[in-house]
Amino acid sequence: MEAFLHQVFAGIASGGIYASVALALVMIYQSTHHINFAQGEMAMFSTFIAWWLMNSGMPYWAAFFLTIAVSFAGGLLIQRLILKPVEKAPVLTNVIVFIGLLVIFNSVAGWVFDHTIKPFPTPFPKGSFIETKWFSAHEIGTIVVMLCVLAALFGFLRYTPVGLAMRAAAQNPESARLVGIRVSWMLGIGWGLAAAIGAVAGMMVAPIVFLEPNMMSGILLYGFAAALLGGIDNPWGAVVGGFIVGVLENILGAYVIGTELKLTVALVLIVVTLTLRPNGLFGKAVVTRV
Amino acid sequence: MNASKRTWYVVGGIVLLAGLLVLPFLFKNFRVFQFNMVMIYAIAVLGLNILTGYNGQISLGHGAFYAIGAYVAAMLMAYGHWPFWLTLPVAAAVCFAFGYLMGFPALRLGGHYLALATFALALAVPQLLKYKAIEGWTGGVMGIVLNKPEPPFELTVLGQPLSQDRWLYFVILAVLLLMFLIAWRLLRGRVGRALIAIRDHPIAAAAMGINLPVFKSITFGVSAAYTGVAGALGAVAVAFVSPDSFTVFLSITFLVGVVVGGLATIHGAIFGAIFIQFVPHWAEDISKSAPWAIYGVFLIVLMYVMPTGVAGLLDRVFGALRRPAAPVNTPAARPAPAVAPPSTHPAGGPS
Numbered sequence: 001m002e003a004f005l006h007q008v009f010a011g012i013a014s015g016g017i018y019a020s021v022a023l024a025l026v027m028i029y030q031s032t033h034h035i036n037f038a039q040g041e042m043a044m045f046s047t048f049i050a051w052w053l054m055n056s057g058m059p060y061w062a063a064f065f066l067t068i069a070v071s072f073a074g075g076l077l078i079q080r081l082i083l084k085p086v087e088k089a090p091v092l093t094n095v096i097v098f099i100g101l102l103v104i105f106n107s108v109a110g111w112v113f114d115h116t117i118k119p120f121p122t123p124f125p126k127g128s129f130i131e132t133k134w135f136s137a138h139e140i141g142t143i144v145v146m147l148c149v150l151a152a153l154f155g156f157l158r159y160t161p162v163g164l165a166m167r168a169a170a171q172n173p174e175s176a177r178l179v180g181i182r183v184s185w186m187l188g189i190g191w192g193l194a195a196a197i198g199a200v201a202g203m204m205v206a207p208i209v210f211l212e213p214n215m216m217s218g219i220l221l222y223g224f225a226a227a228l229l230g231g232i233d234n235p236w237g238a239v240v241g242g243f244i245v246g247v248l249e250n251i252l253g254a255y256v257i258g259t260e261l262k263l264t265v266a267l268v269l270i271v272v273t274l275t276l277r278p279n280g281l282f283g284k285a286v287v288t289r290v
Numbered sequence: 291m292n293a294s295k296r297t298w299y300v301v302g303g304i305v306l307l308a309g310l311l312v313l314p315f316l317f318k319n320f321r322v323f324q325f326n327m328v329m330i331y332a333i334a335v336l337g338l339n340i341l342t343g344y345n346g347q348i349s350l351g352h353g354a355f356y357a358i359g360a361y362v363a364a365m366l367m368a369y370g371h372w373p374f375w376l377t378l379p380v381a382a383a384v385c386f387a388f389g390y391l392m393g394f395p396a397l398r399l400g401g402h403y404l405a406l407a408t409f410a411l412a413l414a415v416p417q418l419l420k421y422k423a424i425e426g427w428t429g430g431v432m433g434i435v436l437n438k439p440e441p442p443f444e445l446t447v448l449g450q451p452l453s454q455d456r457w458l459y460f461v462i463l464a465v466l467l468l469m470f471l472i473a474w475r476l477l478r479g480r481v482g483r484a485l486i487a488i489r490d491h492p493i494a495a496a497a498m499g500i501n502l503p504v505f506k507s508i509t510f511g512v513s514a515a516y517t518g519v520a521g522a523l524g525a526v527a528v529a530f531v532s533p534d535s536f537t538v539f540l541s542i543t544f545l546v547g548v549v550v551g552g553l554a555t556i557h558g559a560i561f562g563a564i565f566i567q568f569v570p571h572w573a574e575d576i577s578k579s580a581p582w583a584i585y586g587v588f589l590i591v592l593m594y595v596m597p598t599g600v601a602g603l604l605d606r607v608f609g610a611l612r613r614p615a616a617p618v619n620t621p622a623a624r625p626a627p628a629v630a631p632p633s634t635h636p637a638g639g640p641s
Binding site for chain 1: 346395401407414421422542586
């Protein structure tokens with residue numbers, strides 16, 4: 001029983017990371033109706049920036065927040081420069097551009113920071129006071145950080161004028177434009193936020209999986225699964241989906257199929273969700289006029 | 291087509307064929323191997339293009355079918371001691387079945403969701419191939435080592451013997467011609483029009499009496515079969531299969547081939563295949579990561595400036611040459627989906 005509970009709690013901790021990746025995907029999906037295949041590689045690149053800052057002598061938290069700021073600016077820039085021209089293009093064009101971004105980030109990270117596997121520090125070392133019987137310090141730290149991100153995001157969207165404008169632009173772009181909201185810039189901010197959330201997720205997961213250009217591929221897949229399970233247009237659904245997927249992955253991995261087929265679990269989860277319940281657990285059914 | 295034009299086409303065809311037959315004897319074995327890979331990639335890229343370019347179903351996971359084809363061929367040859375040409379139809383049939391099955395969930399998944407599901411497939415395949423329970427069949431992480439088939443007769447042309455690679459070249463060339471002929475017959479007629487109609491406006495296509503589920507899932511099967519045949523040929527040409535040769539990046543490579551060659555073109559597959567075979571070789575001199583950076587830049591830039599790819603560009607150039615006096619109003623191949631105006635119906639989401 002104790003071992004089982006331990007698996008559940010470890011699942012909750014990794015679920016926090018999946019939840020944040022899913023949240024980043026939802027941020028972009030809500031405003032642009034596109035699934036960002038480059039999300040994982042963007043997060044990986046941000047983590048490399050943090051690693052570089054720390055290596056050049058910056059303390060952890062300063063590097064942490066600077067990386068978030070840089071990622072926000074980077075995400076905004078990518079949307080403005082690369083995605084704005086294809087904003088209204090068909091799905092295929094967008095998917096191809098996303099894949100282009102994915103391989104560019106992946107290869108540039110390998111080029112600049114090389115392919116060796118690097119350790120990444122955690123701000124919550126073993127034996128610090130927050131450690132409990134069930135959670136390691138890093139696990140509980142991850143959960144707390146993720147909850148902070150969620151609270152900040154909720155506060156931003158709910159209580160600030162920009163957040164309101166973003167929600168309006170996502171919900172009804174035409175009407176939002178009529179009342180003077182610059183919808184295209186709102187998409188840019190959405191991208192910036194997604195990049196920033198991804199950066200946090202990357203920095204939280206890097207101490208576990210170690211830093212290298214392909215570190216996010218599995219996590220991105222679980223992020224996809226979480227976002228779809230929770231409903232890709234619902235931020236809260238994505239968070240709940242993340243925790244469900246995290247716990248499911250850990251329990252299945254420990255007791256049913258072993259760790260070798262973890263990615264297949266995500267694949268099956270994605271296909272089953274899409275086939276049986278395409279809107280996810282908490283998503284809205286999409287009805288379109290022909 | 292008037293008589294003189296027809297003569298020119300015939301003459302051109304014969305010259306081209308003669309050139310292709312002599313080609314392997316002009317180069318060293320390693321180059322011949324590269325030509326083999328170009329032809330194999332061309333078949334795979336054509337398969338993906340049938341699905342993505344013509345039918346508008348986005349697949350980011352065709353490396354998975356390539357892997358299945360390769361493993362089917364490798365296992366039949368290594369354990370069953372089959373002659374390699376006999377494994378090709380089996381690989382095609384197995385991949386058709388898998389593709390057809392994948393086509394069923396694909397019916398409910400439009401646009402992004404299909405891309406996502408196939409992307410997940412591509413990520414999961416190497417791990418599945420390494421799985422312990424089937425290690426006895428797949429060889430696990432070590433993969434399966436094969437022997438290249440020996441040429442059945444001895445022959446010397448231009449002082450060069452018919453080596454294993456050169457023999458394979460002719461076999462692959464024959465398969466390539468057959469596959470392209472089939473694709474040509476399929477896509478240039480009623481079926482091709484139906485596929486394009488489904489891509490451009492599924493609802494209108496259904497209203498015209500096209501059976502969407504049947505067409506879409508069979509297209510998926512055919513496309514997978516093409517890629518599977520390429521995979522089987524690839525296994526023989528490389529004489530080795532291992533899980534790590536079939537990562538998600540292989541699927542992306544095929545996508546690059548499709549985009550560079552030109553979406554919804556048949557002959558574009560050749561240009562795409564040449565690109566994905568030779569550009570990485572040149573670029574690797576700069577850096578190990580350079581090929582992928584170049585791929586990425588090409589993907590994005592081509593979407594902006596040349597969405598019809600090399601094939602579209604060539605069509606436009608030849609169109610302009612053919613009618614120098616007339617204003618250039620060439621219908622550039624077919625309107626590729628990438629440049630189509632934003633459609634009024636949501637391409638994503640289940641419909």
